[in-house]
Amino acid sequence: MLPCTGRIDESLLLKAFENGADGVMVIGCLEGDCHYVSGNIRARARVKRVYGILDTIRIGPDRIRMFNLSAGEGSKFAEYTNEFVEQIRKLGPSPINVVRAKQGSAVTREEAT
Amino acid sequence: MITGTPKPIDEILEMIEPYDNIIVAGCHGCVTVCRVGGEKEVQVLSSTLRLAREAAGRPLTIKEVSLERQCDPEYVEQMRPYVGDFDAVVSIACGAGIQFLAEKFSATPLLPGINTGFLGVTERQGEWSERCQGCGDCVLHLTGGICPVTRCAKSLFHGPCGGSVNGICEVGKDTACGWQLIIDRLKKLGQMENYTKLKPYKGWDSSRDGGPRRIIREDMI
Structure with a gap:
């Protein structure tokens, strides 16, 4: 449980991929509306650095994305989530999961959570 | 402080190509302050290397360690009990730290994970400049x-x-x-x-x- 996206760092995001995620959505408060002043701005910079890392190691920067929403924007949350899930479906499993599936060691949903 | 910049991931991957079981060693000194070789950077680099190697079909085992300082023998010695169990060490300390590890653990290949920069100051977050050539x-x-x-x-x-x-x-x-x-x-x-x-x-x-x-x-x- 994180109190703010400002607590997210690059290693947590990369760990999600190590644990078998095909894509990672980071959802922070609206910019300018952070309870901790700049947590979501810091998170955006860290997500951007992870884009670069995923690109370099050929997992693909499109597998991670940051969104900004307020707690009252439930329908937008659903819309963004559906859009992102669709994007990941199009990309298919991450190269890590492709290798694991071949070796019969894919991380199950229960293990990943 | 002694500053540095991360080496490109592809360069590090090439260095560790022959190895399957390595240590990534950080330092809590200068390189932590300039965000290139501290505990967080050890975690990020280790995850990155593991992901890259697994995606390439050659999984890599990494022990993540962060020493108080890699330039002082009492902290370097903390690695002695286990360093021999690994194929190589990627150090993300400054050049002094990397060389000190190499001297102390002469049977283990030491690989630099950063490019050491200069003795400098923090101008603002993410910007450093040189002040002293010693x-x-x-x-x-x-x-x-x-x-x-x-x-x-x-x-x-x-x-x-x-x-x-x-x-x-x-x-x-x-x-x-x-x-x-x-x-x-x-x-x-x-x-x-x-x-x-x-x-x-x-x-x-x-x-x-x-x-x-x-x-x-x-x-x-």
Whole structure:
């Protein structure tokens, strides 16, 4: 449980991929509306650095994305989530999961959570 | 602090290509402060290397460690009980730390995960600049606290050269002329007499010209 996206760092995001995620959505408060002043701005910079890392190691920067929403924007949350899930479906499993599936060691949903 | 920049991931992947079981070692000293070799960077680099290698079908086992300092023997020795169990160590400390590990653990290949930069200061988050070249014979008391060895691109000792235009050095538009900075500061301090004082030539034997240096403080031994 994180109190703010400002607590997210690059290693947590990369760990999600190590644990078998095909894509990672980071959802922070609206910019300018952070309870901790700049947590979501810091998170955006860290997500951007992870884009670069995923690109370099050929997992693909499109597998991670940051969104900004307020707690009252439930329908937008659903819309963004559906859009992102669709994007990941199009990309298919991450190269890590492709290798694991071949070796019969894919991380199950229960293990990943 | 000693600054540095991360090496490109592809370069590190190439270095570790022969190995399957490595240590990634960080340092809690300078490289933690300049965000290139601390505990967090160990975690990020380790995850990155594991992901890259697994995606390539050759999983990699990594032990993540962060020593208090890689340049002091008492902390380096903490790795001795297990270092022999690994194929290689990627150190993301400065060049001094990496070399110290290599000296202490001579049977294990030591690989640099960063490019060590310079002795410098933090201008703002994410920006560092050089201040000291460790020449071993400090003259800052005569130069308004601004180092001619470091801040002048030619390390001149007797004022600006012809490449100084409007306070900018000819090596680049973002480089201030060190001597212009010194003169401006001396004027502000009312110490311009320091500029006109005849100074004996600087001995460079205390700098790198004398080869690798060593300090021995008899009072501390």
